[in-house]
Amino acid sequence: MTTSVDYLINGAGMVGAAAGLALAERGFSVMLIDNAERPAKGERWDVRISSVNDHHWQWLSQLGVSDCIDSDRVLPYTQLSVASMMGRRADFDARDIGRQQLGVMVENNALQRALWRALEQHANVELRANNRIAKFELDRRSVTLASGESITFDRLLGCDGAHSQVAQAAGIGYRGWDYGQVCELTNVVTERPLPSATWEIFKPGGPYALLPLGQHQACLINYRPAQVVEKTDLNELFEPHIGSFTAYAAGQFPLQRKHALRYTAGAVILMGDAAHSIHPLAGQGVNLGFADIRSYLEHRHDMTAYARERKRANAQMMRAMDMIHWHFEDPNTVKQRLIGVGLKLAQVNLVKRAIIKQAMGLV
Known part of the structure; x- marks a missing residue:
């Protein structure tokens, strides 16, 4: 046939x-x-x-x-934040350009x-x-x-x-x-409610991030060097940001x-x-x-x-x-200071609006 x-x-x-x-x-x-x-x-x-x-x-x-x-199994998110390992942070909100959401998880x-x-x-x-x-x-x-x-x-x-x-x-x-990194993903239930915001924080060896999945659910993401066998202590990384949580699903994959x-x-x-x-x-x-x-x-x-x-x-x-x-992810002080300047610049209204439009796929 x-x-x-x-x-x-x-x-x-x-x-x-x-x-x-x-x-x-x-x-x-x-x-x-x-x-x-x-x-x-x-x-x-x-x-x-x-x-x-x-x-x-x-x-x-x-x-x-x-x-x-x-x-x-779908959740709109409205905010995105990025922070450097030296503490400089940039926040982006769909409402800054009159939109209801940046996208959906x-x-x-x-x-x-x-x-x-x-x-x-x-x-x-x-x-x-x-x-x-x-x-x-x-x-x-x-x-x-x-x-x-x-x-x-x-x-x-x-x-x-x-x-x-x-x-x-x-x-x-x-x-x-091969990037020599592994991405660990863990879905959790949190005790305290979470905003509809996604964020990423950089640290030596790789960043960690949160994807909101609901008022009390999130996907926690951590990048670690592939040669590091021990799993990351997620409580140490994430509890300061979201409080206590219970994991219910996990996975990982190499980055290429x-x-x-x-x-x-x-x-x-x-x-x-x-x-x-x-x-x-x-x-x-x-x-x-x-x-x-x-x-x-x-x-x-x-x-x-x-x-x-x-x-x-x-x-x-x-x-x-x-x-x-x-x-x-380079701990070099000069590079981190330059990144801090970049994140500060990203908070300038004109630059911020351009970044938000890029994140939404509008440009």
Whole structure:
């Protein structure tokens, strides 16, 4: 059996599913392949959480995602704070530019479930869960699935993560490195209520941060050197800021930087982590993936323009994250004083408004 579609998308996670939904809304026939089943809803938040800026959240809402999502797995946040290891602090509030929120914290599984629900409402979308591509014939624009089904396509989107099967099949290489850090995530219940604010504090070895998940829930994030085996004492780090808490879920992952040497090859287009893996300091990962989709929709008749625009933008963001990583975490007194000056400057009204707009994805 052979099925023909306009777009075949390998990977139906947040970026792949959003790409499929956006293309289906434009009338294209779409098939999505994913090697997993629909993610189940747990009793509490999973530790895999994304900060989606308001610009992209409004776009997702226009696609119908906000109508399909579990309301207890998404939380708007209004404030963002950054502090250096010498105590200098900068605070940003959506209300400073007349907006209600900077963005939302959303459980990755919940966003994927909502996208799948929205996809299922389209007659021109087919979703092959618990399946995978077993054979690529890119010169014929054809693949064979593990189930034996043959698919022909006009274009193939690789939205299949940092170890992209599509990129490998297309002969697309990467440049990158290991940061030598591990990101620890711990979901907690707090005794005292928390504001709808996210913050990050830098220290030698790596920063620590809080993502609000509700009035009495949060995700605590700590970055530590990979060679340090002992887990961090979270009580020592976080209790001065949020009081006592009880942990209920935890996870960790190594930090790596990868950037595809090409974003396109023939009929293949890479998006999301398949094209770029970035340091999660500023929570830009999935936002860059959504920006890839929106750029492609604008330039779909000119894949070179898409690749040029997104490769440049993603490279700039990667360099910015590298600068923050290498300089904010360096205990050198001169560097820390310069960072303090920068954070003080960030409180100047004109600069602050520009930073808030950047955080919201408005520029």
